[in-house]
Amino acid sequence: MRDPLEHAIGLIAEAKMYFILTAQGTVAGSPERAEHLVRLERTTTAAREHVESMGGLDALPKSLAVALRVCEKGLDRLRAPEAQS
Numbered sequence: 001m002r003d004p005l006e007h008a009i010g011l012i013a014e015a016k017m018y019f020i021l022t023a024q025g026t027v028a029g030s031p032e033r034a035e036h037l038v039r040l041e042r043t044t045t046a047a048r049e050h051v052e053s054m055g056g057l058d059a060l061p062k063s064l065a066v067a068l069r070v071c072e073k074g075l076d077r078l079r080a081p082e083a084q085s
Contacts, residue, residue, distance in 0.1 A: 004050070004053075004054050005054075005059075005060075007050060008047065008050055008051055008054060008060060008064065009064065011043065011046055011047035011050055012047045012064055012067050012068050012071070014043045014047075015040065015043040015044045015046075015047045015067075015068070015071040016067050016070070016071055018036060018039045018040040018043050018044075018071075019040055019044075019070065019071045019074045019075070021036055022036035022037060022039075022040050022074075022078055023074065023078060033078075037075070037078060037079060040071070040074075040075050040078070041075055043071075044068070044071045044072055044075055047068055047071070048068065048072065051068060057069075
C-alpha cells in the first residue's frame with residue numbers, strides 16, 4: 001500500500017501542475033482553458049479529499065498545505081468572470 005503522505009504529494013503536485021498550465025499556458029475564455037479548468041478541478045478535488053481522509057491540512061507539512069490552498073484559491077480566481085475577459 002502506498003504511503004498516504006507520498007500519495008498526497010503526488011496529488012498536490014499534479015494539481016499544481018494543472019494550475020500553472022491553466023494560468024500561464026491558456027487564454028482566458030478559450031476552449032483549452034475550459035478543458036484545463038476541468039482537469040484542475042478534478043485533481044484539486046482528489047487531493048483535498050485524500051488530505052481530508054488523512055485528517056485535514058494539519059496532517060501535511062505546511063508547504064504542501066499552502067500548495068493545495070493555492071490550487072483551490074487559484075481555481076476560484078481562474079473561474080471568476082473578470083478572469084474571462
